[in-house]
Amino acid sequence: MRIILLGPPGAGKGTQSERIVQRFGIPQLSTGDMLRAAVAAGTPVGLEAKAVMESGGLVSDRIVVGIVADRIEEADARRGFILDGFPRTVAQAEALATMLAGKGLSLSAVIELKVDEDALVGRIQKRAAETLARGQAVRKDDTPEVFKQRLEAYRAQTAPLSAYYAKTGLLRTVDGMQPIDTVTTELMSVLEPHEERVAS
Numbered sequence: 355m356r357i358i359l360l361g362p363p364g365a366g367k368g369t370q371s372e373r374i375v376q377r378f379g380i381p382q383l384s385t386g387d388m389l390r391a392a393v394a395a396g397t398p399v400g401l402e403a404k405a406v407m408e409s410g411g412l413v414s415d416r417i418v419v420g421i422v423a424d425r426i427e428e429a430d431a432r433r434g435f436i437l438d439g440f441p442r443t444v445a446q447a448e449a450l451a452t453m454l455a456g457k458g459l460s461l462s463a464v465i466e467l468k469v470d471e472d473a474l475v476g477r478i479q480k481r482a483a484e485t486l487a488r489g490q491a492v493r494k495d496d497t498p499e500v501f502k503q504r505l506e507a508y509r510a511q512t513a514p515l516s517a518y519y520a521k522t523g524l525l526r527t528v529d530g531m532q533p534i535d536t537v538t539t540e541l542m543s544v545l546e547p548h549e550e551r552v553a554s
């Protein structure tokens with residue numbers, strides 16, 4: 355089962371991915387984690403990616419597609435994987451399709467967690483205010499300002515992926531504003547039909 359979970363920051367992708375990993379025993383492949391590991395190890399990819407990552411820009415498609423292509427060859431990804439943080443643009447989605455086709459593979463499903471983005475900003479503002487009221491420091495990427503920037507980047511670069519995957523017929527939408535367990539139940543019912551096909 356090869357899955358992509360789409361949705362803006364704060365939509366609950368991390369929480370739901372963990373549950374998908376548990377339920378189906380497939381790894382979650384995070385390009386952000388892989389790049390950070392490459393930077394820490396000082397590999398050629400890491401050296402190339404370091405400055406771009408520090409400035410908050412996007413690492414080149416060549417590098418990102420390359421690390422994903424290598425990673426999915428590993429044994430634990432043979433039964434499938436869930437991609438996290440990739441693809442981030444339509445160009446990356448196209449490159450992913452070409453790369454998978456070259457390996458005789460294809461995606462099983464792309465699920466979009468639909469959320470009310472204004473409500474997300476409100477949720478983050480409330481969390482930041484509560485943290486401050488407790489006398490604690492607010493996480494750097496959890497301030498309303500930074501969160502809005504991340505949301506903007508998502509809208510501009512990643513949101514067009516919904517239309518792209520809708521055209522391919524792979525897109526399924528789940529209402530991400532529901533309680534966490536309800537979202538999980540709906541996700542599982544979208545994914546379960548794909549389990550046998552890939553396992554066989």
Ligand code: AMP
Pocket residue numbers: 385386387389406407408410411412413414418438439440441442446
């Ligand atoms: P993340 O942990 O997903 O927020 O990613 C951290 C950083 O890694 C991003 O700010 C980018 O610099 C880089 N990165 C992660 N995934 C990608 C991607 N799919 N395309 C380009 N750059 C990426």
